[in-house]
Amino acid sequence: MTEQNTRLGIILMIVTTFIFAMQDGISRHLAGEYNVLMVVMIRYWFFALFVIALAARQSGGLRAATRSRFPAIQAFRGLLLVAEICVMVLGFVALGLVESHAIFTCYPLLVAALSGPVLGEKVGWRRWTAIGIGFVGVLIILQPGIAVFSPAALLPLLSAFMFALYGLLTRYVARGDAAAVSFFWTGTVGAVAMTVVGIWFWEPMTGADWGWMALLCCTAAAGHWCLIKAYEVAEASAVQPFAFLQLVFASALGITVFGETLELNVAVGAALVVGAGLFTLWRQRVASQRGR
Incomplete structure (x- = not known):
């Protein structure tokens, strides 16, 4: 990969995180007015059309x-991601964007911790130390035993676990399936599952909110397109650290638009989580280079 390609990949990843942060803000607004299952269902209808058009x-x-060489795992991946999105959007409504994203950023640490049992990868003591530090950051955010613990805080933590498992399964099926195959299964399986569940929770929407829904669908397609292009032009290890910028963009949106506040414990905890996550990504890159 050339330096120019890497720079383009980083720019595309930054654009991706910005689009996804805007998508999260729109999701928070719509899910605060309508049933979460209906909102995610309509979003997935558009997503399915996008992946079908791309596959064609x-x-x-x-x-x-x-x-697919792994149809059962691919179907489970699709179900896992759509369930993760529903849980995370519930977290946006219950906790807000700032705290939800601060907790969710621990998912790279969960990926590192689960890569051993799921993929059989070796995790050294340095990465285990970083994982431990990162989860200290999560505890600082949650403040168990100090502040009144909100059960809703478990929503983004559960979402992070589900997303980490989804990411590991994506790496597993990549051993036999092309990325286009995984992308197709993700969109279509998720759309079918959400239609079966979400259609029972249909609610009439206002004209303005249909406009927000259309924008949500467009940001989903645009964000995934930018993400695909980022990984096409640059190595994942070079662009993945910039995915943490979604926390910055989403927090800024939560504070300026939704009137949320950034508490000191959330800022300190998020800094520890992001720092530990960046370290694990760096160690993973070092390990893969040694493997080559």
């Missing part, structure tokens, strides 16, 4: 996109 343009078309 690839070599082999839709037939190639449906062929």
